[in-house]
Amino acid sequence: MSNVITDKDGVKRYLITLNVNGDEHTILVKGNTTLTNALRDQLDLTGTKRGCELGDCGSCTVLFDGRPINSCMKLAVEAEGHEIITIEGVAANGELDAIQQSMINHAAVQCGYCTPGMVLSAKALLTRNPHPTEPEVREAIAGNLCRCTGYVHIVEAVLAASRGVLAPDDGAHATAGGAK
Amino acid sequence: MSKNYNVIGHSKPKIDGPEKVSGAAKYTGDLKFPNMLHGKILTSPHAHARILSIDTSEAEKLPGVKAVITHKDVPTLKYGLSPARWDENIFCSEKTRFVGDKVAAVACLDEETCYKALKLIKVEYEVLPAVLDFLTAMDEGQPLVHEEYARNINTEIHQEFGDVAKAFAEAHHVRTDTFIGQRTYQCPIEPHSAISMWDAGKLTIYSSTQSPHYFQHYIAREFGMDIGDVRVLKTFVGGGFGGKLEPTGLEFAGAVLAKITSRPVRMFYDRAEMFAHNRGRHAQQMEITTGVDKDGKILGAYANFKMDGGAYTSLGIASAYYAGALLPMTYEFDNFKFDMYRVYTNLPACGAQRGHGAPQPKYAFESHLDNVAKDLGIDPMDIRIRNARRPDTVTPNDFKINSCHMKECLERAREISGWDEKKKNKVPGRGIGVSTGSFVTGAGYPIYRTDLPHASAFIRVNEDGTAATLYTGSVDIGQGSDTVLCQMAAEAMGYRYEQMKIVAADTETTPLDFGAYASRQTYMSGTAVKLAGEEVKKQILEMASFMLSLPPEDLDCEDGIIFSKSRDDKSITFQEAARKHFVLRGPLMGKGVYTPPKLGGTFKGAAVGTSPAYSFGAQIGEVEIDAETGEISVLGIWDVHDCGKVINPRLLHGQVHGALFMGMGESVWEEVLFDDKGKIINAELANYKMLTAMDMPPIESEVIDSYEPTGPWGAKEVGEGSTNPTLGMFSNAIFDAMGVRVNSLPLTYEKVWRALKEKREQEAAEKA
Ligand code: FES
Numbered sequence: 050m051s052n053v054i055t056d057k058d059g060v061k062r063y064l065i066t067l068n069v070n071g072d073e074h075t076i077l078v079k080g081n082t083t084l085t086n087a088l089r090d091q092l093d094l095t096g097t098k099r100g101c102e103l104g105d106c107g108s109c110t111v112l113f114d115g116r117p118i119n120s121c122m123k124l125a126v127e128a129e130g131h132e133i134i135t136i137e138g139v140a141a142n143g144e145l146d147a148i149q150q151s152m153i154n155h156a157a158v159q160c161g162y163c164t165p166g167m168v169l170s171a172k173a174l175l176t177r178n179p180h181p182t183e184p185e186v187r188e189a190i191a192g193n194l195c196r197c198t199g200y201v202h203i204v205e206a207v208l209a210a211s212r213g214v215l216a217p218d219d220g221a222h223a224t225a226g227g228a229k
Numbered sequence: 230m231s232k233n234y235n236v237i238g239h240s241k242p243k244i245d246g247p248e249k250v251s252g253a254a255k256y257t258g259d260l261k262f263p264n265m266l267h268g269k270i271l272t273s274p275h276a277h278a279r280i281l282s283i284d285t286s287e288a289e290k291l292p293g294v295k296a297v298i299t300h301k302d303v304p305t306l307k308y309g310l311s312p313a314r315w316d317e318n319i320f321c322s323e324k325t326r327f328v329g330d331k332v333a334a335v336a337c338l339d340e341e342t343c344y345k346a347l348k349l350i351k352v353e354y355e356v357l358p359a360v361l362d363f364l365t366a367m368d369e370g371q372p373l374v375h376e377e378y379a380r381n382i383n384t385e386i387h388q389e390f391g392d393v394a395k396a397f398a399e400a401h402h403v404r405t406d407t408f409i410g411q412r413t414y415q416c417p418i419e420p421h422s423a424i425s426m427w428d429a430g431k432l433t434i435y436s437s438t439q440s441p442h443y444f445q446h447y448i449a450r451e452f453g454m455d456i457g458d459v460r461v462l463k464t465f466v467g468g469g470f471g472g473k474l475e476p477t478g479l480e481f482a483g484a485v486l487a488k489i490t491s492r493p494v495r496m497f498y499d500r501a502e503m504f505a506h507n508r509g510r511h512a513q514q515m516e517i518t519t520g521v522d523k524d525g526k527i528l529g530a531y532a533n534f535k536m537d538g539g540a541y542t543s544l545g546i547a548s549a550y551y552a553g554a555l556l557p558m559t560y561e562f563d564n565f566k567f568d569m570y571r572v573y574t575n576l577p578a579c580g581a582q583r584g585h586g587a588p589q590p591k592y593a594f595e596s597h598l599d600n601v602a603k604d605l606g607i608d609p610m611d612i613r614i615r616n617a618r619r620p621d622t623v624t625p626n627d628f629k630i631n632s633c634h635m636k637e638c639l640e641r642a643r644e645i646s647g648w649d650e651k652k653k654n655k656v657p658g659r660g661i662g663v664s665t666g667s668f669v670t671g672a673g674y675p676i677y678r679t680d681l682p683h684a685s686a687f688i689r690v691n692e693d694g695t696a697a698t699l700y701t702g703s704v705d706i707g708q709g710s711d712t713v714l715c716q717m718a719a720e721a722m723g724y725r726y727e728q729m730k731i732v733a734a735d736t737e738t739t740p741l742d743f744g745a746y747a748s749r750q751t752y753m754s755g756t757a758v759k760l761a762g763e764e765v766k767k768q769i770l771e772m773a774s775f776m777l778s779l780p781p782e783d784l785d786c787e788d789g790i791i792f793s794k795s796r797d798d799k800s801i802t803f804q805e806a807a808r809k810h811f812v813l814r815g816p817l818m819g820k821g822v823y824t825p826p827k828l829g830g831t832f833k834g835a836a837v838g839t840s841p842a843y844s845f846g847a848q849i850g851e852v853e854i855d856a857e858t859g860e861i862s863v864l865g866i867w868d869v870h871d872c873g874k875v876i877n878p879r880l881l882h883g884q885v886h887g888a889l890f891m892g893m894g895e896s897v898w899e900e901v902l903f904d905d906k907g908k909i910i911n912a913e914l915a916n917y918k919m920l921t922a923m924d925m926p927p928i929e930s931e932v933i934d935s936y937e938p939t940g941p942w943g944a945k946e947v948g949e950g951s952t953n954p955t956l957g958m959f960s961n962a963i964f965d966a967m968g969v970r971v972n973s974l975p976l977t978y979e980k981v982w983r984a985l986k987e988k989r990e991q992e993a994a995e996k997a
Pocket residue numbers: 098099100101102103104105106107108109110119120121122
């Protein structure tokens with residue numbers, strides 16, 4: 050367990066080591082510090098977004114030992130000893146992941162606020178299931194709300210990435226299958 | 230019409246794509262400045278209450294609290310959309326008018342301290358009776374939300390064009406229906422935030438805004454400053470949909486907190502505060518009467534509406550006018566009457582949400598039109614095609630329509646949806662519905678009274694021609710204007726999109742543009758950008774003419790290559806000529822400006838709804854209803870849009886999908902709900918029921934080959950127009966499926982189930 054320090058007001062601080070994107074960071078957090086805030090405020094990894102802080106929107110998604118979680122629902126102290134991947138860890142060495150490239154090519158990004166979470170949820174899906182069906186893609190990103198795209202191009206982009214075809218077959222006509 | 234271009238008309242990848250997919254894109258709430266404080270606003274827990282006293286002393290004593298402000302510390306000038314209706318203060322001084330009304334604010338070392346400090350501010354209230362029902366708000370004896378506004382009337386509109394009474398008298402059939410539209414909320418995924426800071430009497434605000442210019446205007450006015458001393462800029466914005474179009478307490482209170490503490494202050498709304506601030510779609514009651522001849526040709530229509538404005542004007546006067554103004558767009562008729570009361574209630578203020586003012590009236594009118602068609606035994610598709618607006622016509626309220634492919638949109642939607650087949654072989658429990666929509670391509674008049682042009686831009690080519698930067702005040706809030714405008718700049722210059730850069734939406738470094746609202750930027754900002762690009766091209770061709778010893782008229786430039794039109798062997802690159810230009814003449818720059826022509830009639834309110842061009846569209850949807858539970862499954866949606874020349878097809882369809890998604894949510898699921906004290910009971914995304922990827926049906930989006938003669942390369946709007954038909958389309962599909970009409974939005978499973986149950990009971994009673 051982490052070192053506990055009590056400050057002058059009697060508030061406990063925890064000295065924890067987080068493994069984020071393969072790097073170890075030792076930081077001091079409060080018991081109520083969420084993983085989202087630790088990543089954003091202390092490690093400056095602001096690609097993890099805050100959209101609701103209630104576990105509803107998924108914009109704070111990170112991979113937690115490979116599983117997508119809402120980091121606003123996880124305390125920083127609970128994250129010690131786990132492997133965390135944030136969006137900044139996906140395009141390591143500056144090379145975009147197939148999902149990221151496919152998202153750009155399909156215009157699956159509008160305002161981009163949901164995008165980091167979408168990419169991570171999709172990445173977790175393709176890691177455990179490299180050739181998902183469309184309903185499986187929809188299910189995998191169902192915890193990531195997007196207000197801009199109607200999810201149409203996002204679903205296309207993830208399916209395309211799973212097939213290794215990153216460029217859309219383009220025309221002025223865009224169609225996509227649905228949830229059913 | 231379908232000329233091929235090098236840059237426009239192609240699905241170029243978004244210019245900000247790499248930053249957004251990699252998490253590098255910084256939104257306002259991601260920014261940090263040295264010495265920065267955090268701020269929060271204390272709001273009223275009561276819908277209507279007199280403030281008896283405010284005691285901030287305990288909060289001030291809390292360690293980490295740097296400033297606590299109330300109405301005593303801020304300017305008292307009221308603000309709002311129009312001078313005649315300025316009715317909102319930075320902080321309430323005498324009374325609060327809704328749960329969430331601004332009372333005080335704090336600036337602290339961290340966010341947690343802010344929340345603690347807010348709890349320590351003691352406000353003594355005398356709770357007053359509240360007006361919560363907009364339908365009775367005008368009744369005698371109701372409490373007044375604002376003492377200066379008798380009977381709680383915020384805006385009253387009475388317009389008549391032609392002679393509606395005569396049209397009804399001559400009609401073969403006249404029918405009246407009444408519908409209710411619900412309050413919805415824009416729900417951008419990025420919460421509003423703002424960071425304010427002062428430097429030697431100058432104020433800088435980073436804001437999550439749709440219009441830095443409008444914010445700058447109102448903030449300068451509020452603080453009595455020169456507009457040149459206020460800088461408003463944005464980084465990335467995580468969606469707006471109308472909800473980030475006017476300055477909020479975050480900017481106003483943040484600026485004061487930053488001034489008092491001499492430190493940057495970052496403020497944000499959490500999700501519940503966003504809902505409370507609101508400014509979403511008005512709830513409204515819509516009574517519609519239409520007179521038709523025996524073939525279903527519309528002779529006249531009367532719209533008698535009442536809308537729930539909430540506690541303040543916000544942008545809502547415009548919504549009230551738009552509600553009527555955009556009704557006579559997609560169908561041609563000469564006689565139109567519109568009465569509207571926008572009333573005050575003790576609920577959060579309503580404002581502009583995607584499709585501003587138009588989607589609900591469209592829902593009412595389109596549902597009503599299906600009822601009329603049924604009365605006459607006419608197919609809903611046929612009655613629409615029969616009445617569809619034609620190009621080069623004028624609406625009864627004096628809007629000039631140039632390009633218009635309403636009829637083609639309907640016919641194409643009919644074809645791709647399999648309408649005729651589905652109507653012929655009707656499957657029990659299934660229904661198909663059609664609806665139309667139209668929207669402005671930018672407002673014909675400015676958002677506030679001014680004679681300034683609506684858009685301007687300049688382009689600077691760098692010294693060796695390897696890059697060019699577009700400077701524009703236009704605002705990319707996700708819709709992709711940065712990309713589309715760079716495509717337009719490159720096309721006009723004869724340059725390559727891949728070499729374009731952009732600086733946008735900063736009142737200090739970019740030229741004036743009114744921003745992202747009313748679907749205006751592709752057209753208006755785009756026209757300014759096109760002119761700027763053409764000015765660059767003219768200069769570069771002159772330089773090339775000198776370099777190649779050929780007359781400039783013989784030269785053209787495409788895709789970064791300057792070539793002779795008469796000789797194959799003569800060409801140089803844009804880069805070479807640009808470098809030479811810099812060496813001999815200095816920076817290569819071009820500028821452009823756009824002001825709409827004078828538009829519209831002279832009656833009161835004639836300006837709202839005017840636009841240099843209008844989009845048109847038709848939507849068809851097919852649903853299946855579970856008679857046992859009322860559950861609605863959406864089997865498919867077909868959208869066909871007339872939006873002029875398409876600049877970026879993928880981004881365009883993305884706009885249609887997003888607009889449709891929002892409209893679909895509003896049709897069946899989304900609604901802001903209040904308890905009997907005026908407090909929102911579902912101020913979270915889960916209980917507000919925003920749709921997930923699993924809820925979305927297959928969507929087919931198509932465009933009609935169309936050219937708008939006044940638009941840049943023939944372009945017009947798409948971003949908001951596709952929300953307009955959606956609500957009516959669902960209403961009609963559900964009606965077709967079950968044969969009874971639900972007359973209020975959202976068309977929830979429960980309402981559908983009840984309607985079916987009543988229908989069954991009625992049928993049983995008739996049999997008995
Ligand atoms: S911020 Fe974590 S789910 Fe919304």
